[in-house]
Amino acid sequence: MSLLAMLICVAPFCLAFALVIPSAWANHHADLMRRLCQASVAGVGAFLMLASLGLLFQSNITGSWSLTGSHGPLRISVYYDVISALMALLIGYIGWIISRFSGSYLDRDSRAGQFDKWLMVCLGAILGLVVSGNLIQLFVFWILTTFALHQLLMHNADRPWAVWTARKKFLISRLGDVFLGIAIYLVYQVWGTGELSELLAKFKEGAPALFDDSRVGVICILLVLSALTKSAQFPFHSWLPDTLETPTPVSALMHAGIINGGGFLLIRLSPLVSQSSAALALCTIIGGVTCLLGGIIMSTQSSIKRKLAYSTMSQMGFMMMQCGLGAFSIALIHIISHSLYKSHAFLRSGSAVTAPGLSHSPISWQKRLLTTGVGLVSASIIIVMVAFLMGVDGTPSMAEMLLGLVTLVALTHLISEAISSGSPRLALIGMTASTLIVAIYFLSHAALDGLTRDVLAHDSVGTSLSSQIVIGIVAIGFVSLGIIEIAKDHLANSRILQLLYVHAVNGFYFDIAARRLTALLWARSAPTP
Incomplete structure (x- = not known):
């Protein structure tokens, strides 16, 4: 050694x-x-x-x-x-x-x-x-x-x-x-x-x-x-x-x-x-x-x-x-x-106690659709433009398409929120920030991929039908979450969303099994958080 x-x-x-x-x-x-x-x-x-x-x-x-x-x-x-x-x-x-x-x-x-x-x-x-x-x-x-x-x-x-x-x-x-x-x-x-x-x-x-x-x-x-x-x-x-x-x-x-x-x-x-x-x-x-x-x-x-x-x-x-x-x-x-x-x-996190709160004014359904559409188009143009300038070419795989879809959903939300604020300054900041985020994402990936090319080199298995189904399900989930995020202000009185909110606040109760196992080994009942 x-x-x-x-x-x-x-x-x-x-x-x-x-x-x-x-x-x-x-x-x-x-x-x-x-x-x-x-x-x-x-x-x-x-x-x-x-x-x-x-x-x-x-x-x-x-x-x-x-x-x-x-x-x-x-x-x-x-x-x-x-x-x-x-x-x-x-x-x-x-x-x-x-x-x-x-x-x-x-x-x-x-x-x-x-x-x-x-x-x-x-x-x-x-x-x-x-x-x-x-x-x-x-x-x-x-x-x-x-x-x-x-x-x-x-x-x-x-x-x-x-x-x-x-x-x-x-x-x-x-x-x-x-x-x-x-x-x-x-x-x-x-x-x-x-x-x-x-x-x-x-x-x-x-x-x-x-x-x-x-x-x-x-x-x-x-x-x-x-x-x-x-x-x-x-x-x-x-x-x-x-x-x-x-x-x-x-x-x-x-x-x-x-x-x-x-x-x-x-x-x-x-x-x-x-x-x-x-x-x-x-x-x-x-x-x-x-x-x-x-x-x-x-x-x-x-x-x-x-x-x-x-x-x-x-x-x-x-x-x-x-x-x-x-x-x-x-x-x-x-x-x-x-x-x-x-x-x-x-x-x-402690500074959140004294930080001023952010006001949120609901906007009309028509304006929300408009800002979302503008955000979607803008995000798509930004991603394509940066990819072109970075020299990315070829047909993307399903995995790359899924990662691109997630990036597109996130940028659409960021840009639409900035535009819906009604402030030209915030809209400009949102567009600029989105462009910088995508550019940094592509540049860091290119740099790190070059550094780790030999370290992470491997012969990947082919994309099977089951893998394609999994990728499709995950893609639908992300798109659905993006739609819910867009429509939540206008569906606040929806019975389904109200039920979803109650269960989500409690983490959908997925921790019950872990609590029962912990109680079985260490205590008879769980204390109150």
Whole structure:
């Protein structure tokens, strides 16, 4: 193992080492723990930034050290490529911001030292997950991440609802661990190794008999199921909007960092996952359902934090749908942009209490149709124009058409809302913002696709009839949601929408099964939130 690879491998352990610090001692020396946390996170982040410069001279930085002195499965390995570097830098930056914010947020808190301890462990575990060079090591950090998060969620242990939701999250995480553990076991059985450098090299070669084993499809589906539990996808999503009694820095870390673990797993193992059309279809349909479900529920919530939680659920659903469509580089862009936005949104959520409210004046049905039509035409022209200037040509696939449709629906809503305000200035801002958004989207995709072309290169399976049906269903769902959003002001007295609103406010009661399971194992009844 080279010196640089060894240092990259050691970096996460520098933070995770806080696990050995006694909590009582940490609370007694809260100021020291705060300084230690901020300095350690900043130092590790700065080192990873410098280490990433090494990728300018080589495609990846790898190394392995056997714990048994042989070529057995027990190794400490590092696999640092463009994907790892982008995720590590993202985690380091957000972790540094959160550690600084928590210093003032938890000032005079009796358990502030313990909080900083588990924050360091959690950040170290996430970084370890990202730079792990073999699947067993990745699995260990996968578990450590949820264990450290559980301790952070239990920070306010005197609040029954906080304890209850932390336990529910703990159970769902253990289910994901089972899925991932079985998948890793089968990987070793099929290919005889769990080293990412060896596995990805094999997948890139694409030998004819490499994926002939019937267990490959099972492995792919198990990986998708594990990712769904990690990223709060339907029906494993109910823990996410309930874990809001935790301190705000934990919410920011959870929604901007840990929730991305499932997406990272699929992106990292995309050459394998993409070999199963069933796994991709499952990822597409569940991601699409979660995206639509989260968007509908989010629009009915009055609490700013619950809105943000359901927004995260919806965004992660869209990211999973992108993975299911084989757009792994776009999914990586989504992870980075969503993390930066959501960490800022949660850390600034307290300002919503003092911010002036926005007035909303309903407009006539005819004007709404007119503004929607103008928005649709304008959005279409913007997308076609930017695509032409970017040199995009050829017939798009069904997956690309679905992503384009979602973009078209979102831009139509943005532009129509700006026009319906009646202000020429806001209309101009809306048009300009839409153009910039599409341009940034295309440019970032082109840049990242170029950087990760070799990393994410794989022979995708053909689009089957079942995949086309799934894409069609998801497309209908997004169009329907857009129509509901347009017509909601004029159908407010509709009996159907009123019933939909009541059920949506309560999350359509999908969390009942998770509550019953939690009650079965830990308590006889659930406390009131």
